[in-house]
Amino acid sequence: MLTIRPPEPSDRAAWDSLYQGYADFYQVVQTPEMRERVWGWLQDPAHECQCLMAFDAEGKALGLAHFRAFARPLSASTGGFLDDLFVDPAARGSQAGTQLIAAVRAHAEKHHWSVVRWITADNNYRARSAYDKIATRTAWITYDIKL
Template sequence: MNSVVIRAALPGDESSWRSLWRGYCKFYGAVVADEVTARTWQRILDPDSAVMCVVAEVDGKVYGFANCVVHENTWEIQPVCYLEDLFVLPSARSHGIGAALIEWLRNAMRAEGWARVYWVTQQDNAAARRLYDRFTQADSTVRYVIASR
């Protein structure tokens, strides 16, 4: 595979992003309403939104994405970046695309002055955890979720 280019998502990436998004949701067994997907894409393109997306492109084709939320927090003065969704096309895995996306975020953290980049994954997501462990070790955080529905 040729070199990976990481860049901000552009309006022309919508169909690629939506295809990858469907794969991501399927992997997690999540059903996300069409209006939520449409609104997420709108926020990604909105320069005033805290939601951002970078895509991984090889030879003009998008193979992966990282959807993030940059937000203020109560533990640091600087903002932090929550890597909410990371997905690489299954056929393109093990070629450094996921690592390139995380490395881009690590560089953005330094350049933008974020205090940290953080994310969560399922405990049994062994393939992803092998990648994540190359960057940092999981902490002891236990997540609780109260859903409105």
């Protein structure tokens, strides 16, 4: 039995540990100041970035999802972008990732978003096998301009 909910101030340490695990997985150097900034966004109801966390029956944090709305001018609609999804390696197989995505989807449906979109690394095979069961892989290729 998992509980999916937004993080509360008392979840800060658990969120920090999970988010550090996510950064480590993608080999991104992240400072405590960076995580403090993101945590501030998540605690600000006016900020676009939102978070849901998965907790087991004992209240242990198992995973997190960061997401936000984005404008889709071509379709004159609003979509949702799932920026970060991470499940503690010890909790893989618990359905935490699937349930987090389902909760983001429910949020999207409630807010009449037209799509929930995300990207993942090509070599993230375990996650991709789960994603292939719940979403449609697109033919779009992403590009970045580093600033």
